[in-house]
Amino acid sequence: MKRPTGQKPKGAAPRSTRPRAAPQQPQRPAQRGARAQQPRRSSRLRAWARHHRAMALDSLQRLIRYPLGNLLTMLAIAIALVLPAALWLTLDSARLLDAELDDSATLTAYLEISVELPEAKRIEQAVSADEAVQGTRLVSAEQGMADFQQSLGVEDALSGLDDNPLPHSIVVRPGSVDPELMQALAERLDDIAGVDEVRLDLAWVERLRHLAALGTRVALALGVLFGLGVLLVVGNTIRLSVESRRREIEVVMLIGATHAFVRRPFLYSGAWYGFGGGVLALGLLSLGNHWLSLPVAALAESYGASFSLPRLDFTGSTILLSCSTLLGWLGAWLAVSRHLASIRPR
Known part of the structure; x- marks a missing residue:
């Protein structure tokens, strides 16, 4: 006997109208253990300084x-x-x-005996005009005799002299103590009129x-x-x-x-x-x-x-x-x- 159309068979389970759930994916286990991490430059510097200290x-x-x-x-x-x-x-x-x-390295220009004090001052001005001369000092014959007597202690022995045998002299302080420059300066001073002799001793220097x-x-x-x-x-x-x-x-x-x-x-x-x-x-x-x-x-x-x-x-x-x-x-x-x-x- 035929079943009418649209009827369900007896004993059949009713169909569910709910949508089927998607199959669940297996959960991944959480990662454990140490993880690589790049330290900062400031942290490395602090650690380096702490270790040094x-x-x-x-x-x-x-x-x-x-x-x-x-x-x-x-x-x-x-x-x-x-x-x-x-x-x-x-x-x-x-x-x-x-x-x-070096400051005490000097030249001494001895003038002629016949040169008087005014002429000696003129010669001093001519000597000081040289560009290689830093300073000059005129020593008169009387002052030279007094210094000589004081240094040797012979005041009584020289007091009987009629004339002063020492000439006027000019102490020259050069601008450079180089031996060659001082030698050239001594030669120029020796050519000045009225200068008898120029003494230069740099051996000890x-x-x-x-x-x-x-x-x-x-x-x-x-x-x-x-x-x-x-x-x-x-x-x-x-x-x-x-x-x-x-x-x-x-x-x-x-x-x-x-x-x-x-x-x-x-x-x-x-x-x-x-x-x-x-x-x-x-x-x-x-x-x-x-x-x-x-x-x-x-x-x-x-x-x-x-x-x-x-x-x-x-x-x-x-x-x-x-x-x-x-x-x-x-x-x-x-x-x-x-x-x-x-x-x-x-």
Whole structure:
């Protein structure tokens, strides 16, 4: 029997009119673990500065833990620095003396006996007109005799002379103390009418300048030699420190530390050694100056002069401390770099 159209079969489940849901996708598990992140430049600089500060303080504390041995090392550095610094001070005083001698380097033009005082003044004006002349001073015959008697102490012996045998003279201060220029000036002055003779003696000035040049070279040579001595002292001390911390260095290098990281505390130790040696050198120089100042002053006073030993000023002290610190740093750098090349982490 046919079913009527549009009727459902008995027992059939009614169709749902709701839309079917889309199949759910499996959820991805959340990512766990470390993620790579590029640090900022400012963070790296702050970390670098913190490590430098920490290594500087740590190296200083290590030096303080063993004061006697480290003080002896600094004293050896100070002794190596004292002699070049003392020669430097001596050369400074010699340069000051050379400047004073340059001011005292003069020519003396002796006039003819027949020249009277008015004529002598005219000749002085002609001499001062030369472009190479910086200044002149006329010494009359009477003043020359008085100075001669006072310097030799023979007033009674020369008081019976009827006539004054000394002529008028003109003391000439040249603008340059170059020997060739002064010799040319002396020849021009000798050609002036009324000038009998021109005396020029620069041999002692040349000898002093040669001695000053020799002293400069000796000071530089000694400075280089004693500077190498400071490098050896600091380098040997840092080498022993590296050997005592060899296991620590190997462990640090195993976890990825660079040579610069390992080298940093030893560099600060070398700089502290150099700085301490410079401070002790300044103390030794001050002590030596105080010890020798009285005998030197008494010796200069016995010759009718005043002289005091030179002292290091602020600039000189800063240069000495900077050089000593730099030498200590350089000695440490050479020693550590040499030994780090031989250390291989196992």
